[in-house]
Amino acid sequence: MTAEIKLQNISGGNIEIISVSEEGYSGCTINGSSSFPLSVNAGELITLDCTAPEDYQGSISFDYRDYAGLDRTVTISGSGSAPPESEDPMPPEPEDPMCTSCSCSGSSYETITCGDNEDTVYVDCDADLCWTPTAGSGYIWDDAITYCDSTQNNYGGKTDWTLPDKTTLENLCNSDSCSVTCFGGDGSSLHYWSSTEVDALIAYNVIFTNCFVYDYLAKSSTFYARCVRSGSSP
Numbered sequence: 001m002t003a004e005i006k007l008q009n010i011s012g013g014n015i016e017i018i019s020v021s022e023e024g025y026s027g028c029t030i031n032g033s034s035s036f037p038l039s040v041n042a043g044e045l046i047t048l049d050c051t052a053p054e055d056y057q058g059s060i061s062f063d064y065r066d067y068a069g070l071d072r073t074v075t076i077s078g079s080g081s082a083p084p085e086s087e088d089p090m091p092p093e094p095e096d097p098m099c100t101s102c103s104c105s106g107s108s109y110e111t112i113t114c115g116d117n118e119d120t121v122y123v124d125c126d127a128d129l130c131w132t133p134t135a136g137s138g139y140i141w142d143d144a145i146t147y148c149d150s151t152q153n154n155y156g157g158k159t160d161w162t163l164p165d166k167t168t169l170e171n172l173c174n175s176d177s178c179s180v181t182c183f184g185g186d187g188s189s190l191h192y193w194s195s196t197e198v199d200a201l202i203a204y205n206v207i208f209t210n211c212f213v214y215d216y217l218a219k220s221s222t223f224y225a226r227c228v229r230s231g232s233s234p
Helices: 141-151 166-174
Strands: 002-006 014-023 026-030 038-041 045-051 057-065 071-079 109-114 119-124 129-131 191-197 203-207 212-214 228-230
Touching: 129 166, 141 191, 166 191, 166 203
Parallel strands: none
Antiparallel strands: 002 045, 014 038, 014 057, 026 045, 057 071, 109 119, 119 129, 129 228, 191 203, 203 212
């Protein structure tokens, strides 16, 4: 605790601080000195500085004699908590290796969380691929490409998400990870865009009801999108 005090003396002149009594505090000094008696000028701003343990509550009294020779006492009380000692920050928990490898045992899938935001990622054990949850149904083909290439940048702490090509999307639909919907019910049984183009106006899409591949629907149609990345990328 630090306090700044003025001791007034009607006659002016010096004031002699005789002693300091500490209760709950220790190491008190006045103007940096712990030797008493100590002479100060009346009206001078003096600094009282004491240390206290954690969760302290106590008081400090000091006796002084003014210029007229009268003995006086000043008491200062205080309470509070000392700032906690700094501690080493907890190290971050290690990331699930599957976030990088996109590899798991078995022929089904694993649901994991990746990245600082703990984003949900599905790992297709059969294909060693990572998939995002379904984005929604309102994507024309160009927007689906942009969604995976840009909007999903850094999802799960990774930056190489892409819209799957026709074969990868068809294989997912036929895998043990999917049965009409995928990954335990995520997504839809309807149309999903692939990145594979038929021509400038048409792109392939897969309907997950029966994994049929459509090759005649315009890119201006609105379908679902789901992004994929390979474990070969960091």
